Amino acid sequence: MISDKTVERLSQYRWLLEMHVDAQTINLFSHQLASMASVSPAQLRRDLMAIGYSGSPGKGYMVRDLTESIGRFLDGSKPTRVAVVGMGNLGRAIVSFLSGRRSHLKIVASFDTDVTKSGRVIGGSHCYSQDKLEEIIKRENISVAVLTVPSPVAQSVAEKLIDAGIKGILNYAPVPLKVPEQVYIENRDVTAALEKVAYFARQTEERE
Amino acid sequence: MISDKTVERLSQYRWLLEMHVDAQTINLFSHQLASMASVSPAQLRRDLMAIGYSGSPGKGYMVRDLTESIGRFLDGSKPTRVAVVGMGNLGRAIVSFLSGRRSHLKIVASFDTDVTKSGRVIGGSHCYSQDKLEEIIKRENISVAVLTVPSPVAQSVAEKLIDAGIKGILNYAPVPLKVPEQVYIENRDVTAALEKVAYFARQTEERE
DNA sequence: TTAGTGCTGTTATTAATTTCACAACACCTA
DNA sequence: TAGGTGTTGTGAAATTAATAACAGCACTAA
Numbered sequence: 001m002i003s004d005k006t007v008e009r010l011s012q013y014r015w016l017l018e019m020h021v022d023a024q025t026i027n028l029f030s031h032q033l034a035s036m037a038s039v040s041p042a043q044l045r046r047d048l049m050a051i052g053y054s055g056s057p058g059k060g061y062m063v064r065d066l067t068e069s070i071g072r073f074l075d076g077s078k079p080t081r082v083a084v085v086g087m088g089n090l091g092r093a094i095v096s097f098l099s100g101r102r103s104h105l106k107i108v109a110s111f112d113t114d115v116t117k118s119g120r121v122i123g124g125s126h127c128y129s130q131d132k133l134e135e136i137i138k139r140e141n142i143s144v145a146v147l148t149v150p151s152p153v154a155q156s157v158a159e160k161l162i163d164a165g166i167k168g169i170l171n172y173a174p175v176p177l178k179v180p181e182q183v184y185i186e187n188r189d190v191t192a193a194l195e196k197v198a199y200f201a202r203q204t205e206e207r208e
Numbered sequence: 209m210i211s212d213k214t215v216e217r218l219s220q221y222r223w224l225l226e227m228h229v230d231a232q233t234i235n236l237f238s239h240q241l242a243s244m245a246s247v248s249p250a251q252l253r254r255d256l257m258a259i260g261y262s263g264s265p266g267k268g269y270m271v272r273d274l275t276e277s278i279g280r281f282l283d284g285s286k287p288t289r290v291a292v293v294g295m296g297n298l299g300r301a302i303v304s305f306l307s308g309r310r311s312h313l314k315i316v317a318s319f320d321t322d323v324t325k326s327g328r329v330i331g332g333s334h335c336y337s338q339d340k341l342e343e344i345i346k347r348e349n350i351s352v353a354v355l356t357v358p359s360p361v362a363q364s365v366a367e368k369l370i371d372a373g374i375k376g377i378l379n380y381a382p383v384p385l386k387v388p389e390q391v392y393i394e395n396r397d398v399t400a401a402l403e404k405v406a407y408f409a410r411q412t413e414e415r416e
Numbered sequence: 417t418t419a420g421t422g423c424t425g426t427t428a429t430t431a432a433t434t435t436c437a438c439a440a441c442a443c444c445t446a
Numbered sequence: 447t448a449g450g451t452g453t454t455g456t457g458a459a460a461t462t463a464a465t466a467a468c469a470g471c472a473c474t475a476a
Binding site (some may be wrong): 004005040043046 | 474
């Protein structure tokens with residue numbers, strides 16, 4: 001089984017590699033890629049071992065080939081169909097980030113309670129009224145949702161999503177969602193992240 | 209020394225506790241708070257041990273008192289002064305999230321290259337032209353920055369921030385920033401997070 | 417061909433984090 | 447008072463993650 005953190009790092013390696021595909025780099029050594037990603041060379045080699053990729057001593061890793069291998073591993077065979085729930089600033093930011101790039105992550109729908117937003121096309125995908133959540137998710141065969149709704153309703157929206165068959169949620173509300181364990185949750189509370197940075201920033205200040 | 213993860217969990221505990229202060233709950237047992245936060249009771253007790261807080265057997269933890277203890281630990285003596293750099297959708301979302309709430313995290317300035325944005329007040333704080341970065345950060349004594357600029361310029365903006373004396377950066381660009389090690393960096397790449405969720409969602413799907 | 421170089425893949429080691437388990441304590445009841 | 451119950455604080459064990467170490471290979475150059 002592959003760990004949480006390894007998957008995250010693989011995604012990062014791929015991002016770095018893609019820049020090098022563009023830059024026509026043919027191959028890279030583990031210490032080069034590792035240094036770009038700010039990890040140890042051993043860590044990088046171990047991560048690649050996890051997905052069964054092999055480089056060759058003396059040559060390192062073939063950039064294009066490795067990029068594709070990571071892709072096959074992370075993306076699977078068909079695109080992941082994604083919905084964004086909550087079209088405030090954050091929801092819109094995420095839609096515009098993702099649309100276009102990363103073709104294997106397809107944002108196929110968004111939802112909002114605000115009737116002035118629903119019905120329109122935002123960032124390339126149709127925005128529906130929140131009432132249609134279950135209907136659309138089933139019809140469009142959506143498996144992953146990004147949750148950017150106000151925290152008081154986060155739990156109840158999450159439950160609706162899960163009833164509709166969602167398998168993974170990227171949650172930006174500062175609420176630790178209670179969900180059945182077959183559903184994968186990733187919490188990205190902005191306030192918590194900033195508090196953490198503030199704490200460690202203060203530590204380094206005081207150490208002077 | 210206190211770990212990364214403990215700090216993050218403490219922030220989460222506090223959030224949960226604050227809801228209970230409002231709800232007039234007087235005390236809570238470790239298993240209750242732990243279950244709300246989806247961690248083990250032992251984990252919770254250990255985290256509180258780290259900040260030197262003690263409950264009492266039979267009574268558990270006094271909600272108000274614990275909330276304040278975590279606050280003293282996380283927040284320090286004076287408010288942390290924060291800047292948001294990059295006023296796209298994401299930057300604005302973060303500003304509006306934070307302004308008002310969490311009085312110890314003060315967003316005192318924001319920056320953008322777009323001249324139609326700078327000069328205005330966005331979400332309660334003044335938006336400056338990116339040229340003024342160094343000047344304002346020093347003048348306003350800002351120690352933490354949220355970076356929401358396009359990835360190609362992320363590294364160079366980060367360097368300017370660090371030259372100006374920033375001690376911690378919350379980075380939303382999908383670039384692993386290279387910085388001196390006295391500066392604390394927290395990366396929150398949205399695409400990477402979504403790829404991770406997509407990967408694990410697919411795993412659970414295939415397990416059926 | 418052979419010795420040398422510098423890299424990979426993988427095992428072994430160390431470090432960090434979480435869980436377990438239980439003594440000690442506070443409180444309640446009689 | 448004494449005995450019972452249920453919780454905390456924490457040392458010890460278990461688990462998980464990261465680092466170090468090195469055998470083995472591919473290539474180079476004489």
